[in-house]
Each structure stands twice: as structure tokens, then as C-alpha cells.
Amino acid sequence: MTNSWTDIKNTDLVVVMGGNAAEAHPCGFKWVTEAKHHRGAKLIVVDPRFTRTAAVSDYYAPIRPGSDIVFLMALIRWMIENDKVQWDYVKAFTNASFIVKDEFGWSDGLFTGYDEQKRDFDRSSWDYVVGDDGFAVTDPTLQNPRCVWNLLKAHVDAYTPEMVERVCGTPKDRFLKIAEMIGECSSKTKTMTSMYALGWTQHSKGAQNIRGMAMLQLILGNIGVPGGGMNALRGHSNIQGLTDLGLMSNLIPGYLNIPTEKEPDWATYLKSRAFKPLMPGQTSYWQNYPKFMVSFMKAMWGEAAQKDNDWAFHYLPKLDVPAYDMLRMFELMDQDRVNIYFCQGFNPLLAAPNRGKLTRAFSKLKLMVIMDPLETETARFWENHGEYNPVDSAAIQTEVIQLPSSCFAEDEGALVNSGRWLQWHWAAAEPPGDAKLDTWIMAQIFNRVKALYQTEGGVFPDPILNLAWGYADPNEPKPDELAREMNGTALGDVFDPKDAAKMLTAAGKQVKSFAELRDDGSTACGCWIYSGCFNEDGNNMARRDNADPSGLGVHPKWAWSWPLNRRTLYNRASADLNGQPWDPERPIIQWTGEKWEGNDVPDISPTAKPGEVMPFIMNPEGVSRLFSRGMMRDGPFPTHMEPFESPVQNVFNARMRGNPVARVFESDVETFGDASEFPYVATSYRLTEHFHYWTKNNVVNAALQPQGFVELSVQLAEEKGITNGGWVRVWSKRGEIRAKAVVTRRIKPMICDGKPVHVIGIPLHWGFVGAAKKGWGPNSLTPYVGDANIETPEYKAFLVNIEPAVGEAVS
Amino acid sequence: MAGRQFSESTDEILSLRPVEVRRYVTFTRINHWFTALCFILLMLSGFALFHPALFGLTALFGGGQTTRWLHPFIGIALSVSFLGMFVQLVHLNILRREDLVWTAQIGDVIAGHEERLPELGKYNFGQKSVFWGMFWLILALLISGIMMWYQYFPDLVSVETRRIAIFVHSVSAVLIVLVLILHIFAAVWTQGTLRAMTRGTVTGGWSWRHHRKWLRELARRQSSKPAE
Amino acid sequence: MNIPVTQATAATAVAAATDSPRTAVSNPPVQPMASNLGQAAVVRSSAGGPVAEQPTALTKVAKLIDISKCIGCKACQSACIEWNDTHPAIGENVGLYENPHDLTDQMFTLMRFAEYDNPDTGDFEWLIRKDGCMHCEDPGCLKACPAPGAIVQYSNGIVDFIHENCIGCGYCISGCPFDIPRMNPVEHKVYKCTLCSDRVAVGQGPACAKACPTQAITFGSKDDMTTLAAERIEDLKGRGYANAGLYDPQGVGGTHVMYVLQHADKPSLYNDLPDDPSISGVVANWKGATKPVGLAAVGLAAAGAAAMALFSRGNRVTVEDEREAQLLVRDEMDSVPGSTGRDV
């Protein structure tokens, strides 16, 4: 989220598209009802199903799963056509005026540079024209036909309301009414917020869905302002934290990167991360990258990381592929190229796509280690549960070790909420039986492996032997020790760069914030964006002053928000070129003539003059991007792409299947189904009564929605002879499930490209362990393909068939 | 053989001086008193739940919960028991022409001028009314009682029907208690009656006075028995 | 930084809530607190059970359920289960979102879902109503109950069951105009929402109102809730719901659980919420006239019969009657031709 949960109360219009906030985030959704009640805000819901969010909306429109880009581009087109543009914002704070290279273009649904063999674009043409001075060329008058604004106008021209009706199945009048409501938020004093979640991410072009809305928000001038923003409603309680901390193949805490093979040394690695400003006088904050990186290496390897060994650069692995993400690992497993796999609080057997493939892949492991507070299907993938898990245990040679871990009630530490607040919590009880804290388990594993290397030697033991492990009890590092390590410590005295005589922090003390981090090895910091969370003021994450002096829902002294306790990202953009708030009634920060001040921590240097330094300091341009250059693999503008399994062909290019650059493993190609065999569109989701597969173990939540079901329209039910509450069989090319049928008027057939499209909703929760009735997850059906940029699986749009089935099978 | 129109086969003149007549055999008397016992228990437990002022009666049964579950079972017992009575007594309780005359001359009944009334069989219209009153009210109580027997039949009828059932049950209960009072009163007021249900016999005078046709038939029956 | 853990000690003084709570948004105490809901606050009690002569005058409370804010998430059900330590069964799907499928003795509140195609706007609406005890000012359950003190009404308006006194007859189930109370088939006691009387008694709001994520359920004084409702109704009218209104049915004297309805002209749209509920005439008659009249009739009859038995001579059999009987028997026996004699 760019903004915080409590900030939503400042909005005038909430658009829930690509999500189901009321069901997935009920307590956060409170701030929507608050905005409706006290600000008269309106709520729009666009969703294939009439959800419980829609139940309290002011306006609802249906949409075919996987067609969101068309809807969003059509909204942009409508805004431009009807002059619903926050012009001052667009001209000053976006790259609308930047001139793009002449070679860049788009035709037949593809941008320039496509290589069908590689399934990749050559993105070199997707960039600005850069002048001899090294700065990008712009046309502030927006007259140049090659400026971003004019290219955008041309790009969205095809996305007419009629096109929306044709591709999305959304009635034209519904679309136009929504466009009109949204258009009102181009006013400087009206804001719209976008609340989305997996409804946008779980597509083969998920990132482009989100970009589409982000662009719309920029055009309306809604990024950085109270009540605005792009608000990704993160799923799990610390998904944000784990992402911040880089627990991914290619990340280092604080959104730094693991080097690739093309960066064989420190100098090369840093060279591609120079982040030289693309416009004169701009702050390009990533120029501090080396400070963050060196401090991280010092936190990891302490004394072993020195300037002369490039800060132990080779202790880091180098990637040969963009990422060894979950899907790639399961693919490698299936190829018998993985031996050991750890699942820490994760149930991939039900969470990853194409369960059949997963079972096959897990069966090829030598050892699987589970750390979990609860029983999971993954831990028991080898156990026969009749039709619910029809495996031959004897044939599975995988050893499985299941380690009982603690849960939230029993441990201490911080979780990062969707609004980037780090909130500390304390242990209330002791783990049951012999269950142990995760930190203890990780320390035990590490210490034992280290001891083996110490006694036996082995391959490249250095990074293990030298890992910084200065914890009071090496067997159980304490949460506050780890938090302090993440915050960062001065290893030597840290001085003010502007005044070498002024010592900011003495050696041995906690650094105050990442502003004190250095690239000379005098600071260590585990996660630079968290720097400031546990400094010499104490544990700021444990703060509990809920005061809100501004009344804008800032709560500056409640817990701690990264970065620097800033509650709204890009908040500099909430003020105009003179530094005055666009909306005087919602002033979040303003320029006093000398510095930035206000209700939030300014997202810019406090002395950066408003007319000179632009708000988007994390971009070398200083402005936001309507045209994303080569940053995304599938295009600088979002363009319509059908799901890999779609009932209709891409209107731009009938030959194009799904996202043309999404990664498809060879073995999975044949598992994609066609509309001839699988005529119905399925979409998967979670019900508000449940939390993924966890609450299966909870008798209360199991009672509130006890049994697996699918939802379908009255019309489809009649067509197929399916009765409400009766059994159905749903199958795709990859597997089948049985479930009860919920026949409802909340799902209605749509007409797309002249033919009726039926949507079948498949909620997830059920498996073969737990208190709830046994059942299947939708992942028995879903295709094994992910988003082109981030590999999130396409769970929200795929094809199935359905028929009535008979009662409970014997298991 | 002389016809048996006004008497049971077990009714019999037992002695002549003085005349003593068997009115009820032992089985019938046990049946009656068992029914009566059930009735009393039902009345007590029913009254306890009927009016708050009488809730204290639940103490006799060991509290409200016990009273609540016991009452319907006693009701079933009574119904079965009464059915036995019904089978034994029903044919002499069918209304006859003389019952109309009796009813028309109810004043003479109350005044004790029975000589002005027609001769009656084993039962007079009052007794028949008690019989049929009991029958219909027990039937109503049984049916409505089952409808409101929540422990075993929670979903037998709709809430609306159950409300009516409860209403019918309580009104019927009041009526049947009134019938009972009439029954006991008549038994007491008409002296010499009670022994019919205690000893099983009545005096000849009682029979002559109240049920002369019955007595007459018994005498005829016993005189007309074939010779040994 | 405040202290994260507090340990209550037995030595802590017993505090008491002086009046009804005005909100559900507060954290409950762990120190012993005196309850203000006891015999002293009872204004009505079933079947002539004991009431306080001068009941503690507590502010009337109400729970306001704003259906236009309700997202049907069932947090109220969940919070209710956890607070009241009930155990609803894990059932099955029968094609509905209602789970359990109805109120039970283990589920005091239930989200009911109604799909409605609004003919006036052409829009589809999903009307979700939290069902549960309405805490009537004139409670039909209390009226129907035959067990003294098994159902009481406190001066703050809460209608509560005193389970020790419940005899399990189920009359309250028939007496309720909203079909709310449910029998526990094992204990033979009837259960329903208590409005979390144990929480209210120590100054806390009901668990459901505290939990409700969108604050569609709010709790406070009935006056405050009525004012809040008016504000919400105004907002809804501004959003095109011309018939938005408050559901506080006067047929039962008003209720201490009220709804803000988008379509207050048609409460029955919301899964058969009664349009104009009142205590059934049958129940009223049964508990009204029948009781005293019936008892009087029985009493009078008994007394009359007793008096007559005492003071009138009764119908006696005379000596002449006995003689007449002997004559008759003799005559009848003899009169029969072919008689072989007396078979006595």
C-alpha cells in the first residue's frame, strides 16, 4: 500500500477491482465504510462475481476474469477524451512530456522487439530519447507526437466502451457510469483510492493490471495524496515483511538484488546500479545503493566482509536465470534435480498450481522438511486419503521430517502490515508440547551444519563459517537482537558528511536511520529500509501512542512505518509545484518556504525546493512513469492479453496465447486446455470465513463454511441440470474436483465477443487434513504458468468443464 | 336368553336380601383408578405449568425439569389406560332416546325427583357426558400434547401451529378438570356411587333408584339362565 | 512503551460499572468487577418470578445493526461462539451461505443472505441480515414461559434466560415473534443471545458489536443508537434508498436490537424479517385470558361442588329404595316364564 489502512477514510471514491476487500480484509475495509459514512464516499466494485464487497457498494459492474487491462485502458481513454485529467499533476509529476525513442511501437498486440523463439522482447527501444547532456529529452507542451502522453493517447485509442463490452462482457452503460464517477476524482480536491489484491496479481499479466490502475491514478493526480494511492492489500500478516526482507530467490533485504552471472564482480554489479538522475537537479535516491549494500554485507559477514574482498561479494550466489522461484523449483524437482526441500509455514501442495505435478515432484525428493505449527497437506503428501489424496505411499521414497513450531501467540517480534507498519508483539503463552520457536529451529539447523563444516571441512564453507552470529545465546538468537541488527549499528564512528567534525553516531551505537549508513564498512545494517525501527530511542515498533493529531489517520507514534516512519509514500506529490496541498482540507505535508513540514514524514529531502526537486525520488527521472521504459518484461504500457486459457481469442492477435513473454515450461504446454473441451471460465478465491488452508484446522471457521463448493449461475445450472446443494464434478485438463453446487444470481452469464461466457467460482479452503469436511483446493485444476514479471500463478482465470455428480464417494 | 341391552356381561346381582349388584369387575376398577391416578398427576403437573401461582406444584415431582419431561409420559399412560376404559364402556355409553328425556327433565334430576324420570340403563346422560367429555378432551390433549412435546417432536409442526396446540391444550385441560369435578361431585353427591369403583358393587336400592332398567335387565338375565 | 503484559491479582479492588456501557469499543477488564445485572435490576420475570421492587435504573441499551454496512463476514457469529463458548457443529453445504443453516442452541446469531433483484432500480442486491434475539421491550418468550424467573428483563432492556430456572418446555420458542430461542437437546434448556449480559454487566459491549469489522453492529444507549440510525438513514436516502428506515417494531413495544434497513417498507425482503411483529394473539390469549379464567372456573367449580356436597343433602338411597329393589328383582326373576329360579 502506498497509503495506510486508516488513510482510506480520507477518500471520496473507493474502487475495488482485482480484489474483494470486504471479504479478504474485513477490518481494513472498515475504513471504506468510515469514508462512506463520514465523507459521503462512494464505492465501486468491478468483479466477475457479486461479492460481499459488492453487497455494500454504490455501483457494481461485472467483468470477465482476465480482461481487466481492457477496462483500465478504456478508463484512461475516457478520462483523456473527456478531459478528466489532473493536468498540473500529470505535467509536473509524471513522464508525460518525455520523448520516447522513434523505434518504439506497438502492433498486433505486441510491442516492438518481440522474439517468438525466446518468448521475450528486446526492450532497448522502450526508452526515452536521451540528450548529449545525459538527460532525457522532454516536451513540456505535450505537442511532440513522440512524447509519452501522445503515445499513451494513441495506445489507448482502441479501448472504446464498445471494446469493453465486447471483451470484458461489462455492459457499456455500466462502464460509462463508472467512468463518470471516477472522472470526478480528477479534481484536485477529490481523490480515489484503488484497493486490489490477488484478483489482479494472480494472472499471467498481473503486474500489468496493477500498472494500468497506477497510470489511471497518476492521470487523476491521486498518488501520494491522502485518500488516494495504489493500495495492494497484502495477503498474509507478514508477506510484506518477508518481501521487504527479500526471502526470495533474487532479493537482498530492502529490495536490493542478488547478483547474476553477468555481474561477476563488485564493480560490475554496482555499475548497473548507478541510478544517475535523468533530469537535472533531481534526487535519485537509489544512488545510495552501495551504502545499503555494503552495510548489508557487513551485517551478514562482519569482519569477513572487507573492502579488499569486495565486501565478500562472492559469498553471495550468482543467478543464471532471473529467479529460482517456487514454480521453477517444482519444475526442477519434477525433473529430479532437487533433493531437499524445506517448507516453513507453507502448504504448497494446496497453494501452488497443478497439484498432480506437485505430488509427482515432491515424490522425487530425498528429504522434505516441514516446520509448521499445524498439520498441512504438504507434510502428508505421501499419505493415502482415498480420492482426496490417491497416492501409493509405498512407492514414495521421500523422507519427511515434520518439526513442530510455535505460532504468533507464543513468539515475540514484529510483523509488517500492508501499510508498512512494523508492529511488535509479545508472547502470551508457551508452545504446546515440544513445539519450538522458529528462531530456535533455524539456529539449530545452522549451528549443526556449521559444526559439520568445522569438523569435516567441505565445499566452500567460508560463508557459513563466517556468518555473523554474535548472539548472546548462539542457540537461540533473541528477537530484539535480530531487530537491532536489522536496524543497523555503527561499527565505527559515523560523521555528518557535510561536517566531518560532527559525529552523528558513535561506534557501537544503533544508527538513527539509513541516512547514517555508509559504504566504507563503518556501518552494518541487515535491512536498510527498516533502519530506524530499533535505534537508540528504543524499540520504535513497540510504540503504542494511538494519537492522531491531524485527524487524517496518520497515527505517527503508533508502531513504526518504513521508510523513516513515513505513513504515505510519495506524499510530496500531495502538494503542488509551490508546495501547497492540492486539497487544503487534507494537508499532509507542505512547504513552509524553507522546508517541508506537516502531519507525515516528508517523502523528500526536507529542504528540497518544491519547484525544483520532483516527488518521485526513487526514479532517476524524479517523476512517475506513465511509460515504464524497459522495467517490465511485457511492455511499457499495459496491453490486452488473454489468459492462457480463455474462451475467446485475443482481439488484437488471434495467434497470441496468454502473455507472450510469460515463462512456460515445456512440459506444461500440453496441459493447457481449450474452450472447445473446457468451455467455462473458472476463477478461484478465498471466502471471508476462512484464511487460506489454515482455518481448516479451526473448528469455528470450519463450522462457518464447512464444505467445499463451487458457485455458478442459475442459467448454467439449468443448462447442465445442476441443482442447488447437489454434487458437481469440475475438471480441467490437469485434474478434477468434486464439490457442492451453490447456484446463485450473484454470478450472471456475460456476452463476450458475441457468445455467452459462464463463470464458475471455486473457493479454496478444503483439503484432506483439518476439522472441516474433506475436499479439494482449486489448485487441482489451475494451470502451471505465472506472471511474466513476478511468476505469480494464473489462479484467477482458467478453463474448466462441469457436470452434475453423485454423492459422497467412499474414501 | 333375554337380551343384554343395558348391562355388561359381567354385571351381576350378587345377593337378594339385601340386593347387591356387581357394577364393575376388578380389572375395570384397577383400570379406572390407574387412569384416575394419571389424571391427578397430570392435573398437578399440568397446573404447575399452567399458572405461575401453581408452579410450586413442580416440587411434588422433583422440580420443573422433571415435571416437564414426566407430564407427557403420564399423558401417554393415561391415554392408553383410558383407551382400555373406553373399549370396555363405550357401547353402554352410546346415546339413547331416554337420554333426551332425562336431559329435558334435568330439573327433576337435581331436585332428586327421579321417580319422574324414565327408567335408565347402566348410565344416565350425565355419566355419558362425562364419558364422552373425557374421551374428546383426552384426544384433544393427546394430539395437542404431542405437537408441543418439544423434547421428541421439535419439528413436528410449525411455530404457529404449536402456538395453537398449546392454546388448545390449556383450554382442553381446563375443561377436562371441570369434567372431572363434575364427575367426582356426581359420584359423591349421588350417595352410594363411590363403592361401585371401590368395592365394585352397588346396593339394590341405588340401582333401583338410578338405573332401574339396568337392574331390571340383570334380574331378567339371571332368571332366564338355562337350567343346569 | 507500555507494559505488554499485566497480571491481575486477587488483591485488586472490586470495581463496579455504575450504568450501562455506551459503546462496545473498549477492552475488557481482567480485574474482578461487580456485575450490575442481577436481581436488583430485574423489571420483569417470567411466570411471576421475583422482580426488584425498585429496580436499579439502568440506561436502556440497544444494538443497532446497519444492514447497509454489513458485509456478511460472520465475525459476529465467530465472536459469539468464542465469547459464549458454544460449539456449533461442522455441517455441510446445502447450496447456501448460511452456516449453521439456522440458529441453534450453539449459535445465537446467524447471518442470513437474501438475493434480491430490485424491480425499481434494476440492480441486484444482496441483503445480509444478522439474525438473533431482538430483546423486545415486550418479550413474547417471557410472556410464554411457565417457569418463574427463567426469563427476566433487566432495566436496561436486556431479556435474559436464567438457565437454572429453565424447565425445557419450549414455550418461549412458541412465544417468540421472531423465532429465536433454541432448545439444547441434551440439557433441555433453551438458549439465545444474551446481548452478552455478562459483558454489559461489567461495562463492556456485546462481543459481536465489538468484533464487527465494519461497525455495522454498534452498541450504546437506545437513544444514541436511534440518533445514529437517523444519521445513517439520511445517508442512505442520499444514496437513492428512499425507503431507508429504522426497524424498531412497536408491536412488541420496540426492541433493544434494531436494524437500519435500506428497504424499511419491506422488512420481509430481509429473509422474512416480520413486517409488523407482535406477540401472537394465540399466545396472548393463552397467557392472557385463559390462565385466570381457566383457573377461576376450576376454582369455582371445585368450591361450588365442595359447598354443595357439604351443605346439600345429596341424593340418598332410602330404605324404601332397597325394598323396591328387592321387589323388582323378585318380580322380574319370577315373571320370566320357564325360569328355573334364582341364580344368585
Added chain:
Amino acid sequence: MNIDLSRRGFLKLAGAGVAATSLGALGFGEAEAAELAHVRDFKLVATTETRNTCPYCSVACGIIIYAKPGDDGKRRVTHIEGDADHPVNRGTLCPKGAALKDFVNAENRLTQPMIRKPGATAFEPITWEDALDRIARALKDDRDANFLQTNEAGVPVNRWTTTGFLAASATTNETAYLTYKVVRSMGIVGFDNQARV
């Protein structure tokens, strides 16, 4: 004789009825049966309160955990409720959060390490010592066998692809950071977390 007896009997009966009636009217029954009105004992009395955060979604609602010692002397959770002081949830909780107690105390909580041997049809208990030693041994062996120090071009790559680690989504930052350190120090690249899905 009969008559008199009968009359006495009747009077007795009538008298009993009147007596019962009067007793009832005098409140005989209530004094005996009616429990005075009262509410349930407040169940949080004498519990400990701990501030915590709901582990489900990222609204991260503030919660208060109420606990008291169980039979084994260990502190056990008896109730969980929203923290009214929390600026985001203001004491509210969703249907999952409101039922957290039954998550913590779920029957399916794991309480001891288990091992499933190759081809076996069931888990069997194993001690922590043995389990951790087995894991460490397996890691060391696999790493030594499959760690790739340089690629074909001779560039140092120091990666290990035959072992993977899937991290959680509800562990604390502190656990996550420690996990990061351990996994990265070994050179594991098959590293991912729930954010992927």
C-alpha cells in the same frame, strides 16, 4: 357409612387442592426453585493480557490475548479479543481473527517432531536431536555434492540449486531475517515465500 367416608374423602381432596393453590400463591414454589437473576461470571477475571497482532491478513489487527496457566502449569490461551486501542482495527476482528483462540488451541497443533521414512504409511516420533542431526547431515552432504562454485565460463557463481527453501508468511521479521541469513549463507537460491502466490 359409605356416604360419610366418601364425603370426608372428597373434602380431603378439595382441601389438598386449596392448600396447594395457596402454597403456590404464597410463593412456595419460587422460594424453592427460582434462582435469582444473575449473569454469567465474567470469564476474563484473573487472566493475563498480552498485546499481540493477528497472524492472518496484513491488516494486522491488534489483539489482546488472555491466558492463564493450564493443568501442566504452562500458560494457555483462554480468549482472544480485538484491541480497542489499535488505530486500524479499533477492537474489531473478522471471523478468522475472532476465532483465533481455536487456532492456537487447535487439535491439529503439532507437538513433537515426526519422521516419515521412505515408503512408510505413517509418521513416527523422533527426538529433536535426531531430527536436527539428520537434517544437518543431509544438508551438508547435498551441498558438498551439488554446490556449483563456478559456471562454464569460470565465473564464480557459488550457488546451490538442489536444495530449496520455502519461507513462511506469518513469521516475524526477526524469524524471517534469521532464516534469510541461514539460507543465504549456504548459497541456496531456490528460496521463495508466500508472497509469490
